[in-house]
Amino acid sequence: MKTKAIFYHAGCPVCVAAEQNVANAIDPAKYDVEVVHLGKDKSRLKEAESAGVKSVPAIVLDGTAFHINFGAAITDLK
Amino acid sequence: MKTKAIFYHAGCPVCVAAEQNVANAIDPAKYDVEVVHLGKDKSRLKEAESAGVKSVPAIVLDGTAFHINFGAAITDLK
Numbered sequence A, B: 001m002k003t004k005a006i007f008y009h010a011g012c013p014v015c016v017a018a019e020q021n022v023a024n025a026i027d028p029a030k031y032d033v034e035v036v037h038l039g040k041d042k043s044r045l046k047e048a049e050s051a052g053v054k055s056v057p058a059i060v061l062d063g064t065a066f067h068i069n070f071g072a073a074i075t076d077l078k
Helices: A013-025 A042-050 B013-025 B042-050
Strands: A003-009 A031-037 A055-061 A064-073 B003-009 B031-037 B055-061 B064-073
Touching: A003 A013, A003 A042, A013 A031, A013 A055, A013 A064, A013 B055, A013 B064, A055 B013, A064 B013, B003 B013, B003 B042, B013 B031, B013 B055, B013 B064
Parallel strands: A003 A031, B003 B031
Antiparallel strands: A003 A055, A055 A064, A064 B064, B003 B055, B055 B064
């Protein structure tokens, strides 16, 4: 059964590298990957914070937030 | 063509969570995932550092190091 993976970013260089490598490496047989630009889509900030996202880029897999390197703090995107 | 992905960890709780989620989410059609325990296999430390790994857990995809959350600094594993 496929579950949802959400990749949160803010367009920063660190985010782009993570998207091109990590987000694209996710197994499409296991996950539907959604990419959310928190700088542009601020309505998703609350949901990201609820999942435990503290900085971008980050990927939420099965409800757990994994921060990938460090691009920007989520508090700087508000 | 498959390339190699190397997941470096040190057995810490943060590492285990990252392995179960992120490493297992990697598309096996794109990558051969190798899991390296740097606490046990210190001979791999140099190679990990050369790839830019500064802390574990981390995954190296196409030669680029992506640090996932923070378990331990690589300098603490020596």
